[in-house]
Amino acid sequence: MKQIVGRAGMLVLLVLVLNSGLYGQSFQFDFGQGRVEKGYVKVLPGTGFDQQRGYGIDLGTHVVSNTYTGKAALTDGYLTSDQPFYFSVKLPEGNYNVKIWTGDDRGTADIAVRAENRRMFVNRLQTEKGKHRLIEFTVNIRDSLIAGTNRKVRLKAREYGYLHWDNKLTLEFNSNQPKVNAIEITPSKxxxxxxxxxxxxxxxxxxxxxxxxxxxxxxxxxxxxxxxxxxxxxxxxxxxxxxxxxxxxxxxxxxxxxxxxxxxxxxxxxxxxxxxxxxxxxxxxxxxxxxxxxxxxxxxxxxxxxxxxxxxxxxxxxxxxxxxxxxxxxxxxxxxxxxxxxxxxxxxxxxxxxxxxxxxxxxxxxxxxxxxxxxxxxxxxxxxxxxxxxxxxxxxxxxxxxxxxxxxxxxxxxxxxxxxxxxxxxxxxxxxxxxxxxxxxxxx
Incomplete structure (x- = not known):
């Protein structure tokens, strides 16, 4: 697939890929105010999740952005909240490697990371003032379809509200200062x-x-x-x-x-x-x-x-x-x-x-x-x-x-x-x- 230069072009490309059902594409998001890292899509407080966009701040949670910029484009901005918040990406079923950059060029950060139905990946990570850390883990997402058949898992009524049957990856950011700089999601084969x-x-x-x-x-x-x-x-x-x-x-x-x-x-x-x-x-x-x-x-x-x-x-x-x-x-x-x-x-x-x-x-x-x-x-x-x-x-x-x-x-x-x-x-x-x-x- 040819590279499309420019922020608007990257957005169009991302939406096309997210909605195409392709498995094999990396997704890269740059959070908060500041420069956009090359190849990344900017995510701001107003970037709410919807099916057409295919990604965004989700489940009615709210975030705020940094008010100053720092050194490197990838980590010069962040989104945070005084309450836990969610970010979702529409993805095909499969295993994914997730990278999350956290930290603050002028302050500290304190983050816990969970996925889907409260699966624990980071129970607490704290960064010193001006420092950044990279979080990595591998997560599975799935749907209820049984491949190669026309059958589905027989879900119970309450399961339809669960985050692990909804055709998207949902990340939860928790703790005292959950500051997210950037996210990269790549299929794990x-x-x-x-x-x-x-x-x-x-x-x-x-x-x-x-x-x-x-x-x-x-x-x-x-x-x-x-x-x-x-x-x-x-x-x-x-x-x-x-x-x-x-x-x-x-x-x-x-x-x-x-x-x-x-x-x-x-x-x-x-x-x-x-x-x-x-x-x-x-x-x-x-x-x-x-x-x-x-x-x-x-x-x-x-x-x-x-x-x-x-x-x-x-x-x-x-x-x-x-x-x-x-x-x-x-x-x-x-x-x-x-x-x-x-x-x-x-x-x-x-x-x-x-x-x-x-x-x-x-x-x-x-x-x-x-x-x-x-x-x-x-x-x-x-x-x-x-x-x-x-x-x-x-x-x-x-x-x-x-x-x-x-x-x-x-x-x-x-x-x-x-x-x-x-x-x-x-x-x-x-x-x-x-x-x-x-x-x-x-x-x-």
Whole structure:
């Protein structure tokens, strides 16, 4: 494609590409007042997202621009806000490498970056006065279509409002001084996809306070190397995941060498009927999952169910998941599949936190904290962000212990995590995303 010189020409070119469905084009945006970096499109406070433009400040959030310019065209301007704000780009389904420049030629910056449904990529990055930093990560976006068929994933009604089914990449900028200089988005053709199949303990939770380990998992992997594709949904069983065509969607995207993690059990144990059980129907579905993933050249990874927060009088976790963890362990042995024993590790973690300390990992809140729920919340299955982060750290420990080659793609310097030594709640930084909704996720 020929280069078109000039700001207006670049805008026309970008709109054409964004709306053409092409996968293979880089998109470059220069934020705030100042010169326009060559090849970039200027984004100002009035650049709101619409379908025709294909990019812009989104979801009704507002930003302001710098009032002075600096040295380099790429970083001489920025957009910021005293509230979290969103920027979206209309893109085809796929994995993308994202670069974000942050900082201020005359001041400091303090930013957290999430994508889609609150997937954590940067929990906090601060720059000194006059300094700039480059943030890099790889993100997956998707639609509900199943490639090569005329079928779609059978979404639940509430999923139509989720940011991960809407044919665009949405970035959330949060924290005290989220200053964005520029963004570059490039298709990633070589990243390993790590698919997640699971329930509400795995899902990308859409609204505060509910979170799950799957939306924290991307934080731990090297940019350009790994893209986490979280297809989990609240309330799902393994059989329901298959019936809703979520598994078909996974297989349609999978390439040789990709990983498929599967963690269910919480809702499956409530299924009734003749012959239904952990060592019968559930085990059969696990074997089907393994066979189909291997047929695609993928690498299946079985994960035992994370524990619920239920203690006995001695402060020990009560086993509430029946035979389901044992069925997973047995299937892994029989089929020679990698196993992450999240059930065992989370038992150690929650017991070390204790009955009181573990309240800060789960969705326990006093009455009146959330506008749409007057009574207190006491949820012993679903996590708040801190608990989701701790369980994600357990999963990284599991990846290392399995051992999986994927462990070599964890960020360099990521410390080992011992389940018997949980992080302090006060050390975890999580500025809340917009949209507080105390509606309990499906399932328990």
């Amino acid at each position: 070589t990243a390993v996809s790590v698919f997640l199949a699971g329930n509400s303990t795995v899902v990308d939770g859409a609204s505060e306070p509910y979170s799950a380990w799957g939306q924290m998992f991307p934080f731990f992997f090297q940019p350009g190397k790994v893209a986490v594709v979280n297809l989990a949904e609240s309330g799902e069983t393994l059989s329901g995941f298959i019936a809703a065509r979520r598994f078909a969607k996974m297989l349609s995207l999978m390439k040789p060498g990709d990983y498929a993690f599967v963690e269910f059990g919480h809702n499956d144990q409530k299924q009734k009927g003749a012959g239904v059980g952990a060592f019968t129907t559930y085990k059969k579905d696990l074997e089907f999952f393994i066979d189909m993933v291997r047929k695609k050249g993928g690498i299946p990874v079985l994960v035992t169910s994370v524990q619920r927060r239920q203690f006995d009088s001695a402060g020990r976790i009560v086993e509430t998941l029946g035979d389901y963890p044992a069925a997973v362990r047995q299937t892994a042995r029989e089929r020679h599949v990698a196993l992450i024993d999240l059930n065992a590790m989370s038992k150690t973690l929650f017991e070390r936190m204790g009955p009181e300390g573990s309240l800060l990992a789960f969705a326990h809140f006093s009455a009146g904290v959330f506008a749409n729920k007057k009574e207190a919340i006491a949820d012993n299955t679903h996590f708040r962000p801190f608990g989701a982060y701790e369980v994600a750290r357990l999963m990284i420990t599991g990846v290392r212990n399995a051992p999986l080659k994927l462990a070599g793609l964890i960020k360099p310097g990521e410390p080992l995590f011992d389940p018997s030594v949980p992080d302090a709640y006060t050390d975890f930084y999580w500025p809340e995303s917009p949209g507080r909704d105390a509606t309990k996720p499906d399932g328990n």
